[in-house]
Amino acid sequence: MEKSFVSQIADIDGDFAQWYTDVVVKTKLVDYGPVKGTMVIRPYGYAIWENIQNEFNRRFRENGYENAYFPLLIPMSFMTKEAEHVEGFAPEVAVVTHAGGEKLAEPLCVRPTSETIIGTMFGKWVESWRDLPLRMNQWANVMRWEKTTRPFLRTSEFLWQEGHSVFATAEEAEAETLKMLAVYKEFAKTCLAMPVLTGKKTEKEKFAGAVATYGMEAMMHDGKSLQSGTSHYLGQNFSKAFDIKFTDKDGTQKYGYTMSFGVSTRLIGAIIMTHGDNRGLVLPPVVAPVQVVIVPIASKKEGVLENCRALETRLRKAGIRVIVDDSDNSPGWKFNEWEMKGVPVRIELGPRDIEAGKMTVSRRDGYEKTEYALADAETTVAALLREISESLYERAKRRMEERIVSAETLQELLDGVNGGSFVRAGWCGDRACEDKVKEFAQATSRVACKEHTACKCVACGKKAKTTLYFARAY
Amino acid sequence: MEKSFVSQIADIDGDFAQWYTDVVVKTKLVDYGPVKGTMVIRPYGYAIWENIQNEFNRRFRENGYENAYFPLLIPMSFMTKEAEHVEGFAPEVAVVTHAGGEKLAEPLCVRPTSETIIGTMFGKWVESWRDLPLRMNQWANVMRWEKTTRPFLRTSEFLWQEGHSVFATAEEAEAETLKMLAVYKEFAKTCLAMPVLTGKKTEKEKFAGAVATYGMEAMMHDGKSLQSGTSHYLGQNFSKAFDIKFTDKDGTQKYGYTMSFGVSTRLIGAIIMTHGDNRGLVLPPVVAPVQVVIVPIASKKEGVLENCRALETRLRKAGIRVIVDDSDNSPGWKFNEWEMKGVPVRIELGPRDIEAGKMTVSRRDGYEKTEYALADAETTVAALLREISESLYERAKRRMEERIVSAETLQELLDGVNGGSFVRAGWCGDRACEDKVKEFAQATSRVACKEHTACKCVACGKKAKTTLYFARAY
Numbered sequence: 001m002e003k004s005f006v007s008q009i010a011d012i013d014g015d016f017a018q019w020y021t022d023v024v025v026k027t028k029l030v031d032y033g034p035v036k037g038t039m040v041i042r043p044y045g046y047a048i049w050e051n052i053q054n055e056f057n058r059r060f061r062e063n064g065y066e067n068a069y070f071p072l073l074i075p076m077s078f079m080t081k082e083a084e085h086v087e088g089f090a091p092e093v094a095v096v097t098h099a100g101g102e103k104l105a106e107p108l109c110v111r112p113t114s115e116t117i118i119g120t121m122f123g124k125w126v127e128s129w130r131d132l133p134l135r136m137n138q139w140a141n142v143m144r145w146e147k148t149t150r151p152f153l154r155t156s157e158f159l160w161q162e163g164h165s166v167f168a169t170a171e172e173a174e175a176e177t178l179k180m181l182a183v184y185k186e187f188a189k190t191c192l193a194m195p196v197l198t199g200k201k202t203e204k205e206k207f208a209g210a211v212a213t214y215g216m217e218a219m220m221h222d223g224k225s226l227q228s229g230t231s232h233y234l235g236q237n238f239s240k241a242f243d244i245k246f247t248d249k250d251g252t253q254k255y256g257y258t259m260s261f262g263v264s265t266r267l268i269g270a271i272i273m274t275h276g277d278n279r280g281l282v283l284p285p286v287v288a289p290v291q292v293v294i295v296p297i298a299s300k301k302e303g304v305l306e307n308c309r310a311l312e313t314r315l316r317k318a319g320i321r322v323i324v325d326d327s328d329n330s331p332g333w334k335f336n337e338w339e340m341k342g343v344p345v346r347i348e349l350g351p352r353d354i355e356a357g358k359m360t361v362s363r364r365d366g367y368e369k370t371e372y373a374l375a376d377a378e379t380t381v382a383a384l385l386r387e388i389s390e391s392l393y394e395r396a397k398r399r400m401e402e403r404i405v406s407a408e409t410l411q412e413l414l415d416g417v418n419g420g421s422f423v424r425a426g427w428c429g430d431r432a433c434e435d436k437v438k439e440f441a442q443a444t445s446r447v448a449c450k451e452h453t454a455c456k457c458v459a460c461g462k463k464a465k466t467t468l469y470f471a472r473a474y
Numbered sequence: 475m476e477k478s479f480v481s482q483i484a485d486i487d488g489d490f491a492q493w494y495t496d497v498v499v500k501t502k503l504v505d506y507g508p509v510k511g512t513m514v515i516r517p518y519g520y521a522i523w524e525n526i527q528n529e530f531n532r533r534f535r536e537n538g539y540e541n542a543y544f545p546l547l548i549p550m551s552f553m554t555k556e557a558e559h560v561e562g563f564a565p566e567v568a569v570v571t572h573a574g575g576e577k578l579a580e581p582l583c584v585r586p587t588s589e590t591i592i593g594t595m596f597g598k599w600v601e602s603w604r605d606l607p608l609r610m611n612q613w614a615n616v617m618r619w620e621k622t623t624r625p626f627l628r629t630s631e632f633l634w635q636e637g638h639s640v641f642a643t644a645e646e647a648e649a650e651t652l653k654m655l656a657v658y659k660e661f662a663k664t665c666l667a668m669p670v671l672t673g674k675k676t677e678k679e680k681f682a683g684a685v686a687t688y689g690m691e692a693m694m695h696d697g698k699s700l701q702s703g704t705s706h707y708l709g710q711n712f713s714k715a716f717d718i719k720f721t722d723k724d725g726t727q728k729y730g731y732t733m734s735f736g737v738s739t740r741l742i743g744a745i746i747m748t749h750g751d752n753r754g755l756v757l758p759p760v761v762a763p764v765q766v767v768i769v770p771i772a773s774k775k776e777g778v779l780e781n782c783r784a785l786e787t788r789l790r791k792a793g794i795r796v797i798v799d800d801s802d803n804s805p806g807w808k809f810n811e812w813e814m815k816g817v818p819v820r821i822e823l824g825p826r827d828i829e830a831g832k833m834t835v836s837r838r839d840g841y842e843k844t845e846y847a848l849a850d851a852e853t854t855v856a857a858l859l860r861e862i863s864e865s866l867y868e869r870a871k872r873r874m875e876e877r878i879v880s881a882e883t884l885q886e887l888l889d890g891v892n893g894g895s896f897v898r899a900g901w902c903g904d905r906a907c908e909d910k911v912k913e914f915a916q917a918t919s920r921v922a923c924k925e926h927t928a929c930k931c932v933a934c935g936k937k938a939k940t941t942l943y944f945a946r947a948y
Contacts, residue, residue, distance in 0.1 A: 031595065031598070033544070033545040033591070034545075034549060034552070034594055035547050035549060038545040038547065039545070040543070040544050040545065041542060041543040042542055043540035043541060043542050043610065046540075046542050047540075047541070066521075067517060067520050067521070068514070068515060068516055068517050068520050069514070069515040069523075069633065070507070071507040071508075071512040071514065071631055072584075072615055072617070072631050073509050073568070073617075073631070074509075075509060090575070091575050092574060093573070093574075094547070094570045094573035094574075094582075095570060095571065095573065096568045096569060096570050096571075096584065097571045098568070098571065099567070099568035099569065099630075100565065100566060100567075100568075100620075100621070101564070101565050101619075107572075108509060108568075110570065110584070117507075117508065120508055121505065121514055124505070136517065140615075141614075143547075145573040145575075146574075156573075157546050159543065
């Protein structure tokens, strides 16, 4: 019985891909949609997304962003106004050709991202320097037709947030690009307990239409990298294409400078593959739908269920997301189920605990059972949730740091990624050398590394311009 | 100067359609999207929607609903599984025929509603009576290609919530249909200060594929009706089409009974047209993005701005959405602007107020300026917001009740709707008579009326089966 759940999940080190599929489906985070490449986000998964949204909404608001909603369908002609942009997105776009029983005069794209349509509206709204900076954020579904898909990581439709802003100067727009990248990094640490590497992407890896893209990359359990968020400095590329002009203080007309940034439901995949283990999910407390599960022991005994309910009420009042599992299943079955579902704290409460004024607590991050006084439950649990978040972060950070290696040759780089590491290596700046790494080691450049300086390009041996992190990536 | 804003808005009784357009655009609730029939929901409008979402999320949760997310694109073949459903929606559907650079093997609909795709997933998830009732809600964008569009009221894309549930018995599903209709009605009263008529729709007006549709109808300023929410009892129509079967306690396989219900961004249009006046918006306090604006008087005088900020902080701590307008505009200009934007409470704070420990308060629902003690600001303002909500509701209710008339002939019915009334009239039950009313009076049946019993059908004079509310409608 104790093994019933665990045995349903493939071994995390034996077959990580199968482990992932088992975990996301069996914990009811997600299911496969009927159209190839689509997903249904089930309540347990969607609740994580809602917690992510709430945490971001507060941060965006503090940074001057207001939420708005822009149309799903974008005229094909808008996409083509920025040459690089259309080249990058056209191959992935889904197109509406018929509507209302008729063929449309112009085909409409289902948004793969909204720079073009938001740019059009910003062009209409921005008139004077007084209108700047202009900052907006949108929570929306977007569509990118992908050949190989996996729930959360790569699906034809996904949910995301996209922030868009306009500034009077290049300096301000560039500073905002880095500021929002920093917001992402802080969020990843505080809310997802996830350490990330942040830095500039190469020309090859940047957003189609950007002057520069900055990304945050996280190391998954198998040593592969997951791009978890990006922030783009767009210069005047979109303001010129969409006529975002303002009258400056000196009375002259100028084009604004724009930037954009986004994270998606991919973050849920990142959480799973950063913290999960052979028992299933391990959810970071800040975004866990259920932070605490109370399991009654000998629940038929007088007063047990009442005491569980009373504790639930107390914890809920303290702002903790808590449930009592009063189902007919055995305690052992419940332990397994909630461990698989990744609930950070489990409290067992039985007649003996109650008599002694105690509760028996287990942490999902692996420590032994501990007894605490029932009287201090609110402060104890709040402190435990913080501790668990910090310990998950430290553990993931240690793992990442231990698995970053340096390489001076392609063979060393290949050995590094084969061993599940991120590899720091020098790069001369030529696209050909980046392509050579991809071919030789099936690894791509993730972000620039500022902490380390390599002398020679790992591919051609010429003088290095930049040091990059290379990795296999999702 | 004082007149500058008001003069931008058409007269509400002279040209209501233009008044509406002026108000939604000039208060920056919304803008027109580049594709015909689409809208951009700007931050001030979107904030109303977020408040509506929060209020509903609490109510849905209390009624056992969990949020989830289902795919945007639905295979055309799903739509055709329920014959009436496809007949009703096919003419309005937008169709994706190409994606990823290729023609799709099967065209995909952009969801006009999600019964078919959610039904498919429910069919997969429901196995036993233990899985029932199953209740889910989704917040999503939907698309219905409309010929005549107006922001919020009728747009090709809109945002909505759709609740879907499955029960073991017809009785439970029918009871849920009425229960969620009651939730809508209570929400309309409490959060939108909007009185509504609720009742069953005729066969002609029901949802395509439903056994029965119940609607809530609200009377707009011009006496026309706005369908503001619907709840559908779907019987086994969708469970049979999508194989939603369960093993009952007796071991036999049975089809479930389903229901669904939805409200949309139309509610924002309903608020505007229920409460607005010649000065612009009048927003119900519960969903107003800004509940209180503090306008500093003689703001350059020492201590004025500081006292405004201190009051803002106090009110914000009390959970009130408040801002200080510290812009360079004159107080008169600010008064007009915030009146146009419909902010429920305005507080003026100048040197004399501060010295006397007072604040000068104006209510957007039309009362004179009143002085209150600054010391009690939190309780005073909270009470005022409640009072304003109640007085808006009472005013709208009185207006609606005064404008409901009865008719025994088609001419009386025509006179009624021409006079901006809802008309109660008997109906024999024949579709032909409903059509005749439409032709003669350009009015449609809204919902059944239970409070009143007519003897004869208003169109044919035969014995009436039902009494209906007829009205012109948006």
